[in-house]
Amino acid sequence: MPTQTMIRYQNITRLLFTLLRIFIGWHFLYEGIAKLFSPWSSAGYLMESQWLLSGVFNRIAENPVLLQTVDLLNIIGLILVGIGLFLGLFTRVSAAVGAFLILLFYIANPPFIGYLSETTGEGHYLIVNKQLIEMGVLILFIFLPKEFFWSLERWISRFRRNRVREKEGKHSIAETSMGRRELLKDLLAIPFAGGFAWIALKKKQWESFEERSLVSKPSRVDAVSGSTARAQFATLDQLKQKVPTGKIKGYEISRLICGGNLISGYAHSRDLIYVSHLVQSYFSDEKVLETFKLCEAVGINTMIVRVDNNTLRVLEKYRRRGGEMQWIAQCKATDEDIKSDIDASVANGAIGVYLHGGVCDSYVRRKRVDHLLTCLEHMKKYDHIICGLAGHDIRVIIECEKHGLDPDFYMKTLNSGNYWTAGPRLVTDPEWKPDPMNIVESEYGADVKDNIWSVTPQQTVEFMKKVEKPWISYKVLGAGAIPPKEGFSYAFKSGADFACVGMFDFQIVEDANIISDVLTDLPERTRPWRA
Secondary structure (H helix, E strand, O other), X not given: OOOHHHHHHHHHHHHHHHHHHHHHHHHHHHHHHHHHOOOOOOHHHHHOOOOOOHHHHHHHHHOHHHHHHHHHHHHHHHHHXXXXXXXXXXXXXXXXXXXXXXXXXXXXXXXXXXXXXXXXOOOEOOOOEHHHHHHHHXXXXXXXXXXXXXXXXXXXXXXXXXXXHHHOOOOOHHHHHHHHHXXXXXXXXXXXXXXXXXXXXXXXXXXXXXXXXXXXXHHOXXXXXXXXXXXXXXXXXXXXXXXXXXXXXXXXXXXXXXXXXXXXXOOOOOOOOOHHHHHHHXXXXXXXXXXXXXXXXHOOOEEEEEOOHHHHHHHHHHHHOOOOOEXXXXXXXOOOOOOHHHHHHHHOOOOEEEEOHHHHHHHHHOOOHHHXXXXXXXXXXXXXOEEEEEEOOHHHHHHHHHOOOOOOEEEEEOOOOOOOOOOOOOOOOOOOOOOOOOOOOOOOOOXXXXXXXXXXXXXXXXXXXXXXXXXXXXXXXXXXXOOHHHHHHHHHHOOOOEEEEOOOHHHHHHXXXXXXXXXXXXXXXXXXXXX
8 A cells, every 4th residue: 555655755746747748738839829820930940951851941941832831730730739738638649749849840950060169049058958858858758657647638537437437336425535636636737728828818918009009000110111010021931032143253143132230230220329239139140140041042142241250250150051152241451451351251252352332432532542453453363253342432433433443343322312311411403513522421421411321322323324344232221211112123223233231030031022023023224234
């Protein structure tokens, strides 16, 4: 006969195992419901896969129909496993299915591929992570006897057994009293289920209030158009087609180029001084790598990022994980040192380099075009890369063309200035006649305010008609002030061959769709395609 002490320890053991099962069920159920009611897709996770079955996972991410099917099965699986574990129904089957799902999650993104000598995220330590621990507990549940849990499954078994005993006349009043106590134990999950439902409802009510009251419909801006968030974002299964490409000196380059704000954290946020820090906090290494992978999936095959130790560190990590995007490096130069950034870029795999717009602006204002020529000559010593010059000031392009400089491409800012913070004197009036040697005031001048350095769009468009080199436009959305459809349409209609845009991960698919639509329906350009 079991002693009271043994019974007490058995009850404590059952309680602990039951709570552990409920907690894991809660986790699965929440993950399934959250994915069901949010614009979730597994595409980014699958695109990151580099280990076993990576080819299968990548193909799933690239096939919209297959991706939707897998996402739906994933959600259904999570919810059913969650309910089963939560209530204690079909516990062994639920545990086995849950362990299998986690195994797939683990194989798709194990915590050791490409992580050597890297600092990894919380919960992703070497080999053993949260997924592996949870899978181990579920495997334990498969082999534990049902008696180790208080559960609805146990109550159903006892109910059937009691019905048989009643028919045989062997049921006693004492057994009925004990059965009621055991029933209360087996229903332990019910209060947790009530708590789960109450918390989920409160969360939904708060989110609904926030959507309804804090973000008024008249003021709402599409998330790809500005800083105001919205509830729905385009996912990879909604991609219409891969981003079209053009060529510069033999390199196939996507018409939409990923800008470097995600690594640099510099957001051109006007007087909102907290935004750059917010961007830096959002774009952890893992988020940067996920964003690059999503770019690859939509056909964005080129990034433009600056040269510094942090950038080189992130790019090295990206390459180790199989990243394939091409890199065009934004290089700085001084009177004393024109080589360091260029040499470092080439040594770290850049397919192209160009001199930063602010540097070129300064040299032209100081009438030192010879320095631009010296920088360009050093770039061209590396004959396998493409070489460019950039400018916020149209005089950079004017002077380069006038003096016969021969870069492979130009980068020039361009946007319409059609947003209310553009400043009091944005020069869009074609009748306005500036001093040809003072077309653009200092970017910090009182008249320019913060129009993101596209002060003379009409003059830029007119001059670029004569320029036969490929043109990468940038600042085309005025740091998020101009909706992408308007910004892309204006840039490509005005003669740009490419658009470089900084993007959050949740904007990439929609930006890719917009730019594909814009290029498909593009009216007559003011300038022939030069790339």
